[in-house]
Amino acid sequence: MPLPAVPAPLKKSHANRVIHQLLLQMESSQWWSAARIQRYQLKQLRQLLAWAGQYSPHYRNVLQDIDLAQFELSDLQRLPVLSREQLRSQRQQLRCTQYPETHGAADEMMTSGSTGSPVVVDSTAQVAAIWSAISLRDHLWHRRDASLRNASIRWRVENIGMAPEGLEFPGWGAPFSDFYQTGPGYFLNSSSDVRDQASWLQRTNPQYLISHPSNLRALLQEIRKRSIKLPALIELRTVGEALDNDLRQLADEVLGLPLVDCYSCQEVGYIALQCPDHRHYHLQAEHLIMEVLDENNQACEPGQSGRIVLTSLGNYHLPLIRYDIGDYGELAEGCSCGRSLPVLRRIQGRVRNMLSLPDGSKRWPNLGFREIMSIADIRQFQLQQHSLQRIELKLVLATALDAGQEQKIRDILSRYLRFPGAIDISYHDSLPRSASGKFEDFVSLLD
Ligand SMILES: [Zn+2]
Known part of the structure; x- marks a missing residue:
């Protein structure tokens, strides 16, 4: 073509x-x-x-x-x-x-x-x-139809465009609207609760969706959990954080859609x-x-x-x-x-996203989160390495885990990370983003 x-x-x-x-x-x-x-x-x-x-x-x-x-x-x-x-x-x-x-x-x-x-x-x-x-080249390469509806769920430092309403625009915004007759554009602040994000998507029913990988992961899980149908959607796009292939697989499983990333x-x-x-x-x-x-x-x-x-x-x-x-x-x-x-x-x-092991080696961790998600309804997670002997798993959950679930999650993490030290689990109402809005699944606090 x-x-x-x-x-x-x-x-x-x-x-x-x-x-x-x-x-x-x-x-x-x-x-x-x-x-x-x-x-x-x-x-x-x-x-x-x-x-x-x-x-x-x-x-x-x-x-x-x-x-x-x-x-x-x-x-x-x-x-x-x-x-x-x-x-x-x-x-x-x-x-x-x-x-x-x-x-x-x-x-x-x-x-x-x-x-x-x-x-x-x-x-x-x-x-x-x-x-x-x-950004126009990206549009041409991926053969997007500018006349369709484009939704963006992204982070903004101000509390603008929060759920349930978000924001609606007549076009996709510059430079697209300067070169194409575009369809409407929708914006939702990714600080909105993921349950509200999913409902907003159902309502706006876009053909294109762009978001941050960490947010898209949570959203796909919510969509799967509620068996939400998004019949118009034809492409997912990600921006702003490192993407792992796990997320591409999840997008394919949940929505049967391709994921297009940029750096x-x-x-x-x-x-x-x-x-x-x-x-x-x-x-x-x-x-x-x-x-x-x-x-x-x-x-x-x-x-x-x-x-x-x-x-x-x-x-x-x-x-x-x-x-x-x-x-x-x-x-x-x-x-x-x-x-x-x-x-x-x-x-x-980034280097601070690398796992350090007691033998002096370092590597990018495979978190095994698809397996962990099957144990519990996890809204958000983050791993922090405090020392060569201790990693903390921070969780945001609807309901607390029982001791059996906690142990299963520890076992899966130890296996995927090949980390011999302790894995402590802590519970949170939300996990903050960095000042730039980036979210990191794994953060090492070691030098
Ligand atoms: Zn090529």
Whole structure:
């Protein structure tokens, strides 16, 4: 089936013309060879470095002895990695004193992060246009019909859009409404009780639903429990947290629906979109370079997991060069869909989501929660590792467990985690999210 054509903007504005140009160009570049994409990246990287070397006090020092005319992609590894803490504390030094006039008005993106220490990234209208163009590309890749109803259950810091009403809009919102005649959009704050979320979905009866993985998991369980039918729904989408394949399986079991994920962050914008034909992701390589590094800062082989380090090619206001975003991931060899955009097989979340074992090893835990859910009616859960000897399972439940159920849950967890220490269960009315709204199933409190 041919991909849908790139739409021209319905709403004429300079910003929308820029987005349209970007989309047209991306429509073509997704089919370039890997070598051509790399040449394109290198050209952009040299331009960015030349600008940063001239206008950013930090990069003036870093780049002073580097000959950019001879600079290759492989030379990136000679440049220092930029940590989140550096970005937070050295923003004035990193920021360019000016950026190209064609990049439009200055903008700012703020992320509070999961650790609660806010980071501000200076950006431009050009960066926002890239963000919009990639969100339209996601729409084209997954062949969504904009005339249908789109529901979004997402976290907002203010108590807006709470159940039972939520919010209703005539369209899906920008950039979609600027390019398509869209159907109505519905919003519900994911802080609403999951039982109310399920009832709201029945009432709004959307074709598309987007939510955070942790919220979608609870919602799918509620839908299963009440045998709720959502006959119109054709696609589930997730955003904002690491997704495990368990959730894809649950979506298939409960609703028989595919799940489409994307990978983004506030500092950089969209990083990777799910391939239209597969579960893995394609890096948005026209706009960023991704490296995956091992503990010695050497590039990992495809299939080997490491730290994700990003260079944003579009931000000339605050250059993010080799920015350590704090996630772990794994690259893979090519894709049969015909796109040469590099393949990201998995995003594994953050180092603090890793389980530490007494023998000194660390790994991403398999929680076995599908099995645990069959023991009790669990609304929400979180595991916290307090020490090498103790993990706490925090539960939000309708009714407390009896001793037999508690023991069964401990047994399942010990088996899946292969953790030899104690597993304590505690009960809560609700489990708070981080300041950024992210929710983590497993949090290690060890250093
Ligand atoms: Zn593909």
